[in-house]
Amino acid sequence: SQQGEEDPQALSIQEGENATMNCSYKTSINNLQWYRQNSGRGLVHLILIRSNEREKHSGRLRVTLDTSKKSSSLLITASRAADTASYFCATDGGSGNTGKLIFGQGTTLQVKP
Amino acid sequence: DVKVTQSSRYLVKRTGEKVFLECVQDMDHENMFWYRQDPGLGLRLIYFSYDVKMKEKGDIPEGYSVSREKKERFSLILESASTNQTSMYLCASSSPTGYVWQPQHFGDGTRLSIL
Numbered sequence: 760s761q762q763g764e765e766d767p768q769a770l771s772i773q774e775g776e777n778a779t780m781n782c783s784y785k786t787s788i789n790n791l792q793w794y795r796q797n798s799g800r801g802l803v804h805l806i807l808i809r810s811n812e813r814e815k816h817s818g819r820l821r822v823t824l825d826t827s828k829k830s831s832s833l834l835i836t837a838s839r840a841a842d843t844a845s846y847f848c849a850t851d852g853g854s855g856n857t858g859k860l861i862f863g864q865g866t867t868l869q870v871k872p
Numbered sequence: 873d874v875k876v877t878q879s880s881r882y883l884v885k886r887t888g889e890k891v892f893l894e895c896v897q898d899m900d901h902e903n904m905f906w907y908r909q910d911p912g913l914g915l916r917l918i919y920f921s922y923d924v925k926m927k928e929k930g931d932i933p934e935g936y937s938v939s940r941e942k943k944e945r946f947s948l949i950l951e952s953a954s955t956n957q958t959s960m961y962l963c964a965s966s967s968p969t970g971y972v973w974q975p976q977h978f979g980d981g982t983r984l985s986i987l
Contacts (some may be wrong), residue, residue: 775975801876801978803963847914849976855898858903858922858966859930860976862912 765848765866770818773871778835780866782848783828789851791824793833796845805833805846838870875899878963878979885986891911891950893982895963903966904946905976906930906938908959915962920944922968960984 766781770803784791790809794802808815808831815822821834835842845867849860895985897904907930913942918928919939927938935957939947941972946965950957960983 799981799983801980802964802976803978804975807975831936834922858974859905859917859920859974861917864912870943 760858765863767866769867771856771869771871772838772839773795774838774840776838776870776872778838778842778868780833780846780868782831782833782863783860784831784848785829785862786850786852788826791822791831792849793820793822793831794847794849796847796863798844801829802847835868838840838868840872842868843870844868876963876965876977876979878961878982880982881980883982883984885950885953885984887916887953887955889930889950889953889986891953891984891986893946893948893950893961893963893984895946895965895979897946897965897977898944899965899967899977901965901977902943903968903976904940905945905962905964905966906936906948907964908932908957909962909981910959918948924930950984954959958984958986 764783776826792807793805796802806817808822819836845865847865849862852861876897885891906918907915920938921927937949960981962981963979965976966976
């Protein structure tokens with residue numbers, strides 16, 4: 760079952776602008792992760808935020824987590840054409856120690872040069 | 873860097889054939905996963921394995937089976953391929969560390985077409 764829902768489904772911006780993607784989920788979680796997928800390739804892990812964290816940074820990426828609203832956002836600052844990809848959030852669904860993740864349907868980001 | 877290798881990038885098979893998709897990881901990870909990815913449906917978990925010879929059903933196991941005889945290799949088997957199994961198949965692995973989930977590492981996928 761799909762837990763995460765990304766919003767918007769598609770986003771098109773100019774190079775240099777910021778891109779914000781949102782993710783909502785339904786159950787309690789231990790952590791939430793964001794992944795990127797370039798066209799025709801596998802997913803690549805970007806960042807993990809734990810349920811007791813509210814914000815995390817990695818380079819041009821900023822992730823926030825609001826467990827009371829069951830939502831997270833991914834901000835990419837100063838976007839580049841190479842950031843064009845699909846972005847997925849994934850949660851553990853609060854489940855046991857299996858490492859299993861539940862992925863959302865993704866946001867497709869296009870960054871125009 | 874972790875490397876997850878899927879045996880084929882593209883595969884074309886016929887309805888009714890038995891199809892094997894192979895996945896190998898080189899980081900001694902305990903957990904391995906098979907997903908299928910379809911437009912508008914995101915990634916859906918087919919099966920996963922948390923140890924050699926151990927397997928658990930995911931969300932959509934019907935029509936599939938798996939085999940994990942060695943820690944580094946996780947095979948997905950389509951017992952009798954059907955056209956609705958045409959999809960992108962992704963393999964992933966991860967290492968469990970208590971409740972601090974480690975990221976999953978993905979292969980580049982196998983785009984399977986069933987004719």
